[in-house]
Amino acid sequence: MLSKIQIAQRIAKEIKNGQYINLGIGIPTLVANYIPDDLDVVLQSENGLLGIGPFPTEDNVDADLINAGKQTISMVDGSVLFSSAESFGMIRGGHVHLTILGAMEVSENGDIANWKIPGKMVKGMGGAMDLVASAENIIVAMQHCSKDGKSKLLKNCSLPITGINCVKKIVTDLAYLKVLPEGGFKLVERAPGVSVEEIRSKTEGRLVVEGDIPEMDL
Amino acid sequence: MINKTVKDAEEATADIKSNAVLMLGGFGLCGIPENSIKALLKKDISGLTCISNNAGVDDFGIGLMLQKKMVKKMISSYVGENAEFERQLLSGELEVELIPQGTLAERTRAGGAGIPAFFTPAGVGTEVAEGKEMREFDGKLYILESWLKADFSLVKAWKGDTAGNLIYKGTARNFNPMMAAAGAITIAEVEELVPAGELDPNQIHTPGIYVQRIFQGKDYEKRIEKRTVRE
Numbered sequence: 001m002l003s004k005i006q007i008a009q010r011i012a013k014e015i016k017n018g019q020y021i022n023l024g025i026g027i028p029t030l031v032a033n034y035i036p037d038d039l040d041v042v043l044q045s046e047n048g049l050l051g052i053g054p055f056p057t058e059d060n061v062d063a064d065l066i067n068a069g070k071q072t073i074s075m076v077d078g079s080v081l082f083s084s085a086e087s088f089g090m091i092r093g094g095h096v097h098l099t100i101l102g103a104m105e106v107s108e109n110g111d112i113a114n115w116k117i118p119g120k121m122v123k124g125m126g127g128a129m130d131l132v133a134s135a136e137n138i139i140v141a142m143q144h145c146s147k148d149g150k151s152k153l154l155k156n157c158s159l160p161i162t163g164i165n166c167v168k169k170i171v172t173d174l175a176y177l178k179v180l181p182e183g184g185f186k187l188v189e190r191a192p193g194v195s196v197e198e199i200r201s202k203t204e205g206r207l208v209v210e211g212d213i214p215e216m217d218l
Numbered sequence: 219m220i221n222k223t224v225k226d227a228e229e230a231t232a233d234i235k236s237n238a239v240l241m242l243g244g245f246g247l248c249g250i251p252e253n254s255i256k257a258l259l260k261k262d263i264s265g266l267t268c269i270s271n272n273a274g275v276d277d278f279g280i281g282l283m284l285q286k287k288m289v290k291k292m293i294s295s296y297v298g299e300n301a302e303f304e305r306q307l308l309s310g311e312l313e314v315e316l317i318p319q320g321t322l323a324e325r326t327r328a329g330g331a332g333i334p335a336f337f338t339p340a341g342v343g344t345e346v347a348e349g350k351e352m353r354e355f356d357g358k359l360y361i362l363e364s365w366l367k368a369d370f371s372l373v374k375a376w377k378g379d380t381a382g383n384l385i386y387k388g389t390a391r392n393f394n395p396m397m398a399a400a401g402a403i404t405i406a407e408v409e410e411l412v413p414a415g416e417l418d419p420n421q422i423h424t425p426g427i428y429v430q431r432i433f434q435g436k437d438y439e440k441r442i443e444k445r446t447v448r449e
Contacts, residue, residue, distance in 0.1 A: 121308070126318075129318035164342065
């Protein structure tokens with residue numbers, strides 16, 4: 001089984017040179033720490049920044065410079081600041097190449113649910129619906145099962161939907177899977193020490209297994 | 219040049235009355251109109267509709283207006299950091315309309331730019347789309363969303379001049395420029411107010427045409443929600 005950091009490390013390997021990337025809150029934020037040094041990529045923060053840098057040193061904390069998770073941040077050289085309208089314009093316009101975000105559920109046709117649990121306080125969707133409606137490539141980082149052991153890779157989402165037919169890849173603590181255009185989770189890699197049978201038993205949606213499934217190389 | 223300067227937040231907000239529709243700039247606590255909110259708290263008004271990406275925290279920003287029960291309705295994208303908000307919402311005292319963040323930004327931009335409605339993909343297939351007109355363009359479905367406008371927009375900038383021109387700093391820009399344009403009366407507070415002519419016209423973010431009143435803010439707390447530093 002992968003730790004959260006290992007999930008982030010595996011997702012970082014999917015990043016390509018020259019990409020503009022939006023990272024969601026949680027495990028996706030950790031991905032920034034594992035982007036290979038030889039890649040030139042730019043991280044977008046939907047509150048109005050291209051070029052997120054590391055967290056600031058104590059002396060450089062600036063209340064006027066935060067990420068979408070409201071954490072204080074720094075900027076890299078070549079950064080640019082803009083309004084929320086411009087920010088979502090570049091998201092909807094398809095200029096942000098890759099969105100990495102967390103999820104509560106993903107269905108076998110690529111629907112994602114990650115904003116609302118009936119009966120619990122609704123905090124809001126923030127920018128998630130705009131991001132999933134527009135990004136050409138969406139990778140979900142999540143645990144394979146919920147805390148009470150239920151599969152989060154489903155035939156149909158049971159929770160309120162954030163976006164439809166949008167998730168392309170999923171990295172969980174157990175596996176790396178691709179969502180097939182015709183529907184279904186194609187198993188691409190197993191987490192070290194995890195069997196295909198375990199993944200099958202913990203995937204409620206249609207799991208497609210073809211040939212030998214290699215272990216992840218982290 | 220037209221002089222938009224008023225003395226302070228109290229003068230700027232004097233004619234804001236109960237049941238007004240307000241826009242308040244800011245993302246989290248970053249770039250919020252601290253002085254104007256403090257001035258509103260001294261007034262005996264209620265029934266406000268507040269359009270703002272977030273609702274502050276319990277003891278700062280719009281959270282303080284909620285504590286005083288001044289707000290009837292919030293229109294926001296994310297309201298997660300506020301216990302009093304949750305209490306009022308669950309008890310039915312407060313009405314909330316949640317809007318995808320990009321749609322909120324664009325509806326506000328549309329309000330200021332005279333575009334009554336536009337199509338966006340955000341929310342297709344979700345409860346956000348319920349009851350809304352849908353249309354297909356190039357094989358993909360979009361939702362019709364309408365403009366947002368306000369009686370008063372309360373915005374905050376880094377620098378401004380007496381003509382109402384504004385420059386923002388860092389990610390404190392966020393919703394402020396679109397809200398400045400979408401308010402019938404826009405009240406801008408700035409950390410540094412200078413005479414017209416001192417700001418470089420090439421560097422101005424919000425043209426003064428959108429700003430009706432501007433004042434020099436004071437005692438900025440600029441509270442940080444999540445102070446995160448390098449280890």
